[in-house]
Amino acid sequence: xxxxxxxxxxxxxxxxxxxxxxxxxxxxxxxxxxxxxxxxxxxxxxxxxxxxxxxxxxxxxxxxxxxxxxxxxxxxxxxxxxxxxxxxxxxxxxxxxxxxxxxxxxxxxxxxxxxxxxxxxxxxxxxxxxxxxxxxxxxxxxxxxxxxxxxxxxxxxxxxxxxxxxxxxxxxxxxxxxxxxxxxxxxxxxxxxxxxxxxxxxxxxxxxxxxxxxxxxxxxxxxxxxxxxxxxxxxxxxxxxxxxxxxxxxxxxxxxxxxxxxxxxxxxxxxxxxxxxxxxxxxxxxxxxxxxxxxxxxxxxxxxxxxxxxxxxxxxxxxxxxxxxxxxxxxxxxxxxxxxxxxxxxxxxxxxxxxxxxxxxxxxxxxxxxxxxxxxxxxxxxxxxxxxxxxxxxxxxxxxxxxxxxxxxxxxxxxxxxxxxxxxxxxxxxxxxxxxxxxxxxxxxxxxxxxxxxxxxxxxxxxxxxxxxxxxxxxxxxxxxxxxxxxxxxxxxxxxxxxxxxxxxxxxxxxxxxxxxxxxxxxxxxxxxxxxxx
Amino acid sequence: xxxxxxxxxxxxxxxxxxxxxxxxxxxxxxxxxxxxxxxxxxxxxxxxxxxxxxxxxxxxxxxxxxxxxxxxxxxxxxxxxxxxxxxxxxxxxxxxxxxxxxxxxxxxxxxxxxxxxxxxxxxxxxxxxxxxxxxxxxxxxxxxxxxxxxxxxxxxxxxxxxxxxxxxxxxxxxxxxxxxxxxxxxxxxxxxxxxxxxxxxxxxxxxxxxxxxxxxxxxxxxxxxxxxxxxxxxxxxxxxxxxxxxxxxxxxxxxxxxxxxxxxxxxxxxxxxxxxxxxxxxxxxxxxxxxxxxxxxxxxxxxxxxxxxxxxxxxxxxxxxxxxxxxxxxxxxxx
Numbered sequence: 001x002x003x004x005x006x007x008x009x010x011x012x013x014x015x016x017x018x019x020x021x022x023x024x025x026x027x028x029x030x031x032x033x034x035x036x037x038x039x040x041x042x043x044x045x046x047x048x049x050x051x052x053x054x055x056x057x058x059x060x061x062x063x064x065x066x067x068x069x070x071x072x073x074x075x076x077x078x079x080x081x082x083x084x085x086x087x088x089x090x091x092x093x094x095x096x097x098x099x100x101x102x103x104x105x106x107x108x109x110x111x112x113x114x115x116x117x118x119x120x121x122x123x124x125x126x127x128x129x130x131x132x133x134x135x136x137x138x139x140x141x142x143x144x145x146x147x148x149x150x151x152x153x154x155x156x157x158x159x160x161x162x163x164x165x166x167x168x169x170x171x172x173x174x175x176x177x178x179x180x181x182x183x184x185x186x187x188x189x190x191x192x193x194x195x196x197x198x199x200x201x202x203x204x205x206x207x208x209x210x211x212x213x214x215x216x217x218x219x220x221x222x223x224x225x226x227x228x229x230x231x232x233x234x235x236x237x238x239x240x241x242x243x244x245x246x247x248x249x250x251x252x253x254x255x256x257x258x259x260x261x262x263x264x265x266x267x268x269x270x271x272x273x274x275x276x277x278x279x280x281x282x283x284x285x286x287x288x289x290x291x292x293x294x295x296x297x298x299x300x301x302x303x304x305x306x307x308x309x310x311x312x313x314x315x316x317x318x319x320x321x322x323x324x325x326x327x328x329x330x331x332x333x334x335x336x337x338x339x340x341x342x343x344x345x346x347x348x349x350x351x352x353x354x355x356x357x358x359x360x361x362x363x364x365x366x367x368x369x370x371x372x373x374x375x376x377x378x379x380x381x382x383x384x385x386x387x388x389x390x391x392x393x394x395x396x397x398x399x400x401x402x403x404x405x406x407x408x409x410x411x412x413x414x415x416x417x418x419x420x421x422x423x424x425x426x427x428x429x430x431x432x433x434x435x436x437x438x439x440x441x442x443x444x445x446x447x448x449x450x451x452x453x454x455x456x457x458x459x460x461x462x463x464x465x466x467x468x469x470x471x472x473x474x475x476x477x478x479x480x481x482x483x484x485x486x487x488x489x490x491x492x493x494x495x496x497x498x499x500x501x502x503x504x505x506x507x508x509x510x511x512x513x514x515x516x517x518x519x520x521x522x523x524x525x526x527x528x529x530x531x532x533x534x
Numbered sequence: 535x536x537x538x539x540x541x542x543x544x545x546x547x548x549x550x551x552x553x554x555x556x557x558x559x560x561x562x563x564x565x566x567x568x569x570x571x572x573x574x575x576x577x578x579x580x581x582x583x584x585x586x587x588x589x590x591x592x593x594x595x596x597x598x599x600x601x602x603x604x605x606x607x608x609x610x611x612x613x614x615x616x617x618x619x620x621x622x623x624x625x626x627x628x629x630x631x632x633x634x635x636x637x638x639x640x641x642x643x644x645x646x647x648x649x650x651x652x653x654x655x656x657x658x659x660x661x662x663x664x665x666x667x668x669x670x671x672x673x674x675x676x677x678x679x680x681x682x683x684x685x686x687x688x689x690x691x692x693x694x695x696x697x698x699x700x701x702x703x704x705x706x707x708x709x710x711x712x713x714x715x716x717x718x719x720x721x722x723x724x725x726x727x728x729x730x731x732x733x734x735x736x737x738x739x740x741x742x743x744x745x746x747x748x749x750x751x752x753x754x755x756x757x758x759x760x761x762x763x764x765x766x767x768x769x770x771x772x773x774x775x776x777x778x779x780x781x782x783x784x785x786x787x788x789x790x791x792x793x794x795x796x797x798x799x800x801x802x803x804x805x806x807x808x809x810x811x812x813x814x815x816x817x818x819x820x821x822x823x824x825x826x827x828x829x830x831x832x833x834x835x836x837x838x839x840x841x842x843x844x845x846x847x848x849x850x851x852x853x854x855x856x857x858x859x860x861x862x863x864x865x866x867x868x869x
Contacts (some may be wrong), residue, residue, distance in 0.1 A: 049704070065617075138574075142573075143581070200618045215708070290613075406830060407564035408571055411570055
């Protein structure tokens with residue numbers, strides 16, 4: 001028996017030794033492994049390694065399902081006009097110029113000498129094809145093209161887009177439509193699917209980098225496109241390696257150890273660890289996000305304006321800023337984040353006044369009541385905000401029940417005021433730079449019960465201001481309408497505007513030129529702008 | 535044996551029918567709309583309806599179910615709503631990753647548990663027994679995911695001895711697929727560099743699972759063996775003058791192992807479905823985290839596909855356990 005046990009013990013030891021074969025001494029995994037790999041890149045600095053929490057389900061510029069999908073597709077595909085990094089402003093991109101004769105007509109003159117990754121030239125026909133493709137099937141960008149009446153090639157390098165109705169903010173939508181090679185798409189079509197299946201895992205745009213390889217749930221690689229129209233300098237990145245790292249703590253460890261160069265997670269904790277690392281730059285910027293709890297305005301007690309006002313005054317905004325976001329947030333003044341150029345700076349910041357809140361509750365005649373707030377699964381900040389509100393509301397006689405549920409269940413129950421809870425949490429980030437649309441999709445009556453007007457807010461005066469702001473091309477007039485709309489939302493307490501968290505990102509400081517971009521939920525990175533060293 | 539296998543194959547068909555039926559009905563009862571998920575969060579009601587028609591979700595549930603089962607006969611599980619890729623293809627690559635992780639962990643923890651359990655039983659109440667019992671209780675008390683975080687922190691972040699995760703370093707192509715297990719495939723192809731790298735990447739997740747699951751089996755092995763050693767037939771064997779090691783190996787251990795195998799079967803099933811957190815921490819491209827994402831995004835056909843595959847695996851594991859009873863204990867008859 002003893003002999004057998006010894007044999008078995010020896011087997012286990014051998015097995016363990018085998019497992020630790022490569023683990024003797026310090027491992028320089030990244031460097032060593034790349035030498036071993038047949039697909040490896042020899043110059044390590046020219047490879048930028050980013051971490052991403054989820055494998056993009058699609059690289060297609062049209063079929064963007066999750067926010068992570070934008071990470072690759074925005075790099076591979078370019079639009080006619082592009083967002084200036086760090087702002088909501090637009091600049092000509094694949095179109096070298098554009099004209100907007102009226103809010104229904106947009107004319108784009110295309111840039112000469114631009115090539116797709118398959119070697120074909122960019123021309124008006126390619127733009128028309130890309131827009132027709134975006135309109136051909138339902139996807140998450142369908143809402144951006146639904147107003148288009150026609151897209152025509154006026155000549156070989158000019159495209160005219162006509163809308164069904166006036167929309168002065170349409171250019172912001174144009175910045176989201178990536179142009180794809182029609183030749184490549186047609187070659188890879190299957191059963192008239194507009195090459196959706198193929199595009200999900202391959203790319204052929206005009207972008208500076210194109211997909212060169214991937215392993216599901218492990219990584220995807222983008223290599224520089226040699227014939228990129230912008231040209232190349234020696235100190236630019238050749239390869240972008242995006243590792244799929246699902247655990248936040250692991251991402252932070254990997255950045256700290258130098259295995260990745262950039263994180264893609266909201267950083268509210270462990271900031272001190274990252275800031276202490278001399279190889280890491282922690283960047284902080286004001287965001288285009290407002291975290292709100294929507295009031296169900298069609299259901300008691302929030303059908304009563306006085307109760308909405310009382311809750312608005314009871315909330316401890318500074319407490320949320322300091323305790324939930326470690327001070328890296330702004331107390332909002334209304335729904336529109338202050339970073340939007342169109343924000344009305346005359347609106348005061350939200351502030352707590354418990355005495356006034358108690359008075360308003362008394363005036364409302366509602367008395368003590370029980371309400372519930374539904375939060376989205378996985379959003380720890382929402383839970384903490386709800387806990388603070390819970391304590392605040394107890395002071396004015398309201399008992400708050402907190403319920404966490406999957407996002408899709410929240411969408412379903414908020415389709416009707418009868419099934420919706422009294423409060424629903426929404427972290428509203430701007431997808432486009434269009435401030436009118438930002439207000440519209442959350443509070444216009446046409447979106448009542450749809451994402452994201454979960455307040456079921458219906459106010460003809462607000463609708464009118466938004467509709468007029470949408471239609472006018474006069475900037476001054478537009479600002480006046482937007483000011484009216486913003487003030488109405490504050491006066492009506494259409495939602496509880498809790499906080500605007502800052503965007504905090506961390507990047508290895510051997511790379512320069514990175515700017516936090518507040519749109520696309522921070523997933524859009526212009527790697528072409530990043531250089532190695534000074 | 536043939537009759538037994540035929541019976542099991544037949545039961546497999548019924549289980550698959552039952553499981554898929556439950557999945558289809560359950561997902562349609564959930565307060566979440568797959569068409570809305572596929573159309574995107576800001577899609578209008580009209581666009582959601584258009585998507586519903588495109589995906590065939592407007593048809594009655596039984597029609598969708600029959601359509602799915604028809605496809606299943608040809609190993610076609612449809613296409614993912616999200617990625618537009620065939621579900622069979624999506625599942626197969628991830629299943630291999632999960633299976634490699636769990637099978638290796640199972641083999642190692644089973645050997646260690648048998649070894650430690652036996653030593654503890656044979657050295658009852660001695661120091662070694664106390665140490666093993668202490669370690670077993672510790673193993674049961676520590677959740678594998680917490681252990682995984684600790685191991686990752688010390689052995690990757692601090693010591694830099696092992697990689698943070700993944701099956702291979704990023705950018706490195708795996709071996710040509712034979713079994714889907716990188717260790718086996720690289721060994722078959724004689725690529726020992728790849729073999730060593732695969733082993734290195736497997737080390738931390740496997741160690742987390744082995745330590746996490748080892749304790750209870752060790753305790754059970756100890757108890758079973760002690761129980762067997764008290765039986766009359768052991769006393770008889772000893773009184774016949776049979777060598778002690780023969781008594782233990784051929785008589786006591788054989789009988790002690792049967793209940794352990796039953797538990798191993800259950801643990802294997804649980805481990806395959808329960809490695810989600812380990813996979814997440816070590817960025818392991820397995821089925822667990824993929825299943826979770828599919829559920830969160832209501833990717834209906836992927837959910838049905840994963841459930842079907844898991845059910846089949848569960849049945850196959852139990853089949854292997856049943857067959858192993860016969861191999862270990864000749865008194866057991868499969869019929």
